[in-house]
Amino acid sequence: MTAENAVPLTLLSDLTPPSLERTWLTAPHPVLPLVATCSSDKTVRVYSLTNFHLLSTISGGHKRSVRTCAWKPNISGESVLATGSFDATVGIWRRWDNYEETVGQHRDAADHSYDADGGHDQDEDEEWRFAVLLDGHDSEVKSVSWSASGMLLATCSRDKSIWIWEDLDDGDNNFETVAVMQEHEGDVKCVAWHPTEECLASGSYDDTIRIWREDIDDWGQVSCIRGHEGTVWGVDWEAIENIPSSELVSGQEEAWKQWHALSGPRIASCSHDRTVRIWRRQPRARVSSSAMSGIPSIIRPSGTDETWEEDAVLQKAHVLSIYAVAWSRRTGLLASVGADGRIAVYKERFVAASQTQPMDTNPPTPAGDGTDGTAISHIPTEWKIVAIIDGAHGIYEINHVAWAKRADRGRHGSNDEEVLITTADDGSIKVWSITR
Amino acid sequence: MASEMQNSNPTILDTADLPTRLRPSVSSKTTTYGSEFFAAVLPSLMHGTADPLSDYSPFSSDSEGDGELMEEPIDEQEIYDLISTISDPEHPISLGALAVVSLPDISIKSSLSDVPGSPLRTVTVLITPTITHCSLATVIGLGVRVRLEQSLPPRFRVDVRIKEGTHSTAGEVNKQLADKERVAAALENGTLMGVIAKMLETCQ
Numbered sequence: 107m108t109a110e111n112a113v114p115l116t117l118l119s120d121l122t123p124p125s126l127e128r129t130w131l132t133a134p135h136p137v138l139p140l141v142a143t144c145s146s147d148k149t150v151r152v153y154s155l156t157n158f159h160l161l162s163t164i165s166g167g168h169k170r171s172v173r174t175c176a177w178k179p180n181i182s183g184e185s186v187l188a189t190g191s192f193d194a195t196v197g198i199w200r201r202w203d204n205y206e207e208t209v210g211q212h213r214d215a216a217d218h219s220y221d222a223d224g225g226h227d228q229d230e231d232e233e234w235r236f237a238v239l240l241d242g243h244d245s246e247v248k249s250v251s252w253s254a255s256g257m258l259l260a261t262c263s264r265d266k267s268i269w270i271w272e273d274l275d276d277g278d279n280n281f282e283t284v285a286v287m288q289e290h291e292g293d294v295k296c297v298a299w300h301p302t303e304e305c306l307a308s309g310s311y312d313d314t315i316r317i318w319r320e321d322i323d324d325w326g327q328v329s330c331i332r333g334h335e336g337t338v339w340g341v342d343w344e345a346i347e348n349i350p351s352s353e354l355v356s357g358q359e360e361a362w363k364q365w366h367a368l369s370g371p372r373i374a375s376c377s378h379d380r381t382v383r384i385w386r387r388q389p390r391a392r393v394s395s396s397a398m399s400g401i402p403s404i405i406r407p408s409g410t411d412e413t414w415e416e417d418a419v420l421q422k423a424h425v426l427s428i429y430a431v432a433w434s435r436r437t438g439l440l441a442s443v444g445a446d447g448r449i450a451v452y453k454e455r456f457v458a459a460s461q462t463q464p465m466d467t468n469p470p471t472p473a474g475d476g477t478d479g480t481a482i483s484h485i486p487t488e489w490k491i492v493a494i495i496d497g498a499h500g501i502y503e504i505n506h507v508a509w510a511k512r513a514d515r516g517r518h519g520s521n522d523e524e525v526l527i528t529t530a531d532d533g534s535i536k537v538w539s540i541t542r
Numbered sequence: 543m544a545s546e547m548q549n550s551n552p553t554i555l556d557t558a559d560l561p562t563r564l565r566p567s568v569s570s571k572t573t574t575y576g577s578e579f580f581a582a583v584l585p586s587l588m589h590g591t592a593d594p595l596s597d598y599s600p601f602s603s604d605s606e607g608d609g610e611l612m613e614e615p616i617d618e619q620e621i622y623d624l625i626s627t628i629s630d631p632e633h634p635i636s637l638g639a640l641a642v643v644s645l646p647d648i649s650i651k652s653s654l655s656d657v658p659g660s661p662l663r664t665v666t667v668l669i670t671p672t673i674t675h676c677s678l679a680t681v682i683g684l685g686v687r688v689r690l691e692q693s694l695p696p697r698f699r700v701d702v703r704i705k706e707g708t709h710s711t712a713g714e715v716n717k718q719l720a721d722k723e724r725v726a727a728a729l730e731n732g733t734l735m736g737v738i739a740k741m742l743e744t745c746q
Contacts, residue, residue, distance in 0.1 A: 128726070146726070170730045173723075192727045197713070246727045264727070295723070309722070337721065378720070425654055426699070427722070445699070445722070446654055447662070496657050501697040503722070 113533050115451060115493045118525060119158040121227070122368050125151060125533035130171070131430075131506040132529040133176065136179040139513030140205060141527060143535055144172040150189055152234075154205065155292055155513040158537060161205055164234045164266040169193040174249045180256035186237075188259055190247030196240040196261050196271075198279065201233070207239075227298070229399055238279040242269055242286075247479045249296040253304055258284065262294035268308055268318070270325060285325035287318060298341050301435065309338030315375055315385065321410045328411040336378030339428060344371040345435040350487045351455035358456045362485045365389070369484070372417055374440055376428035382442050382452070384417040386484065423450035429472065434509040436522045439492070439540070443504035443528055451493040451526070451540070457486050499530035512539065552640055552672045560638045561645050564623050564746070595598050616694065618648040621665055624693050625686050629744045631678050631737055636744060642670055644681060653699050661697045665690060668705040675710050683719045684728055685741045 121132075125145035140153040142164075149165040150172055170192035178186035182203075189197040244265035251260045259271045259281070270285040292311030299306055305328075306318040315338055317329040349359055349370070368389035376382045423458045426445035433440045440452045498504060506529040511522075526538040548685045622645045626638025637643045647670070653662035667686055671679045683702045701720050704712035718724055728734050 120687070171726065246723075248723065264724070293721075293724070311717075337717075354708075397680055425656060427720075429722075501661060 114541045115449065115495055115526065115538045116541070118537045121151075121153040121158050121160070121535040121537065124535060125149070127533055128531045129206055129505065129529045129533050129535060130169075130173050131175065132460055132508055132527050132535050133175050133177055134508055134510035134527065135177050135185065137182075138185065138203065138205065138524050139511070140185075141508075141535075142175050142177065142180045142508065142531060144175050144189065145533065146171040148172060148191075149185070150175055150199075152205075153535070155510060158513070162201075162234060164189075167191075167197040167199070167236055167239070168195065168199040170246075172526050173247060176250045176259075178252050178256045179254060180261075184523070187234075188250045188252065188261075190250040190261055192246040194241075194243045194245055194247060194263065196243075196250060196259075198237040198240065198281070200235045200237050200537050209359050221293050238281065240269075240271060240281055241251065242283065243267065248294060251297045251299050251306070253299045253306075254302050255304075258299075258304060260297040260308075262297045262308060264293040266290045266292060266294060266310075266374070268294055268297060268306070270306070285320075287325060287327065289316060289327045289330075290314070294336075295338060296340050296341060299344055301343050307341045307343065309341045309375055311337045311378070315340060315341055315373065315414075317412055317414065319410055326410075326433045328410045329387075331414045332376040333383060333385075334375065334379050334381065336380075336427075338375050338377050340430045341375045342374055342431050342433045343373055344433055345438065346371055348435075350438065351453060353455055355398055355456040355458050358485050362456075365484050369404075373414075374431045374433045376431040376442050376444070378427045380422070380426065380428060380444075382420040382423070382428060382431055384420070384489075385414045385415040388413040388415060417484075418487075418489055419516060420452055421491050423452075423491055423494060429504065430506045432507045432526075434524060436509070436524055438509070439509075439524075440489075441507045441509070441526055443498075443502045447497050447499060447504055447530075448501060449493070449504065449507065449526070449528060449538070450491055451494040452489045453492045454489050455489050455490045459486055495538075497534065498528055499532065499534050502531040502534070504528050504530050548676050548678065549632075549673045552630075552633060552635070554635055555639050556638065557639050560626060561619065562623055562626070562697055574689060592698055606682050616650070616663075616698070618645060618650060619708065621648050621650070621667065621690065624745070625667065625689055627745045628682075628685050628689055629741045630672075631681050631685070631741055637682065637686070640672055641674065643667060644670070647705060662699060663697060664699045664701050665694070666701045666703065668703055670705045670708045674708060679709055679711075679715050680718055681734075681737060682736070682741075683715060684725065685738050687719060688723060688729065688738055691740055 125147055127146040130144045132141050134141050141153050141155060144152045148168050148171060149163050152162040153159065154161050168191035172189050172191050174190040176188050184491055185201050185203055186197045243263035246264045247261055249262050251472035257273055259273060260268060261267045266288060268287045269283060271281040272284045274280040274282055290310045290312055294308050294310050296309045297306055304320060307315060309315050313334050313336060315331040316327050318325060323490045349362055369387050372386045374382060374384055416432050423442065424446050425445050427441050429441045438454060442450050508527045509524050510527055512525045524540055526540060528536050560683055589656040625643050626636055628637045630637060647668035649666045650663055652660060654663040669683055687700050687702045703716045709715065
């Protein structure tokens with residue numbers, strides 16, 4: 107496998123000091139230049155992306171490895187972190203936002219997000235406050251995810267269930283169990299919310315990806331996506347506004363936008379089967395027409411049911427299990443990491459219609475409005491590996507990859523410059539700059 | 543643990559007949575085994591298992607001690623010696639004597655076939671349970687995996703599987719043993735680790 111290295115990836119810095127034990131995941135803060143890293147040493151470390159140093163260590167909450175964590179979006183003045191542990195519990199932690207004083211950063215860097223309201227008592231505000239422990243899962247919690255609004259928290263476990271909790275935001279740290287979904291037939295390895303809607307995707311040891319929505323009052327499965335031939339370790343959503351690159355074929359953007367608005371953001375998934383796959387929902391208008399053309403009744407859509415189909419299997423980049431995939435919401439680039447210690451970055455671009463598979467019989471006509479019965483064909487694209495780094499963490503397996511806004515000194519001006527953050531078995535966390 | 547044994551009368555091999563490089567009262571670490579000689583004469587057969595290759599990493603990792611450079615090569619016999627002395631969870635007999643593990647069912651190969659200089663090695667151990675429905679197969683497999691992960695340098699990937707055709711639910715057991723997250727969680731389970739520790743008591 108070759109990479110053109112059209113998008114050079116270079117090591118910017120390690121996050122120091124690291125955990126001396128396995129680290130599982132690093133979650134970038136939605137607004138502030140911070141990340142939180144989960145470790146087997148039962149703690150979470152918070153690092154600065156401006157100077158790459160440790161700011162806080164959150165400890166004392168979990169009895170076993172912290173496997174996962176997620177920052178609550180859509181709040182200001184305070185940061186809220188959910189942590190999931192092998193001890194079967196989910197912790198909620200709070201801290202007033204005043205890290206910029208600690209790292210001495212200029213406040214104009216992200217003026218809207220910092221709260222330096224001098225009213226808080228400094229000694230207390232330095233610390234992370236343990237807010238509440240969410241108890242319910244029977245075994246290890248594998249993944250947690252906040253909905254875009256920050257109102258809902260999804261958690262999943264080896265007990266095969268997904269729990270949805272509502273943050274009542276009543277000032278008393280109360281969370282209400284909204285749903286417990288038990289359709290998966292194996293450990294639920296990952297959960298990820300749709301970028302804007304209250305729609306959840308999950309990946310499992312049962313090799314499936316499932317999509318969940320609320321119908322009137324009940325949360326339920328609206329799709330079960332089969333295709334992977336091994337545990338689905340990670341799923342991530344595409345940005346609503348994503349558009350592939352026009353470097354090969356231009357003029358497709360408008361048609362793409364129309365089609366994309368109908369099918370909604372796609373999902374990327376990675377698996378023990380060493381593949382990264384892209385899935386897309388059939389536009390609703392097309393669902394009714396294809397139901398007549400011989401789709402087996404078992405998957406005939408009814409009510410809220412959705413039909414998801416495989417959009418692409420990405421060019422093979424890994425030879426061992428792939429543990430994480432991250433789809434940049436800013437650039438549309440996709441990154442994957444895994445047991446082979448390799449980082450791969452992929453780029454999607456428009457191609458001419460003739461370059462698509464023969465089964466794609468419809469020419470890529472610009473989509474109609476979706477109601478006149480004309481086929482809404484998706485616009486042909488291809489995925490290309492643009493960067494590969496072997497042995498990115500030496501001999502160690504890489505457990506997680508995430509995109510974050512670049513924030514080190516002197517880089518405040520360029521708004522969409524990104525870094526890639528990788529998290530490995532030896533405790534190391536590396537920040538990579540990406541040149542575009 | 544089941545109160546009744548699953549296999550009360552297993553076939554037992556004479557430990558004196560088992561292949562080993564271990565000598566009574568001589569630990570494996572003091573056995574020099576002329577590794578330098580073999581490494582010089584048979585470089586291709588040694589498959590680069592000697593550890594100077596761990597320099598390979600473009601971002602040299604501090605936690606990978608220099609001590610590894612001096613380590614003797616690790617071959618199938620050494621893997622066998624590490625795991626054959628593990629005790630069966632229900633008999634006070636070693637996995638070697640029960641032929642649950644055997645030398646021909648151990649292999650070492652490069653983990654990344656497409657990266658010629660990579661120091662990563664995958665050790666594959668095929669396990670033959672004493673009876674086809676043995677529910678302890680997962681525990682035995684986990685014991686072997688734990689033993690190797692604790693003994694081998696981190697550039698080794700451990701792949702423990704049930705030998706094809708020897709167990710009724712081999713696929714299920716194999717999927718569990720290959721799942722890094724499940725294995726990691728099992729290592730934090732006190733009850734399970736108690737059983738594993740007992741199995742490993744008989745290892746040097």
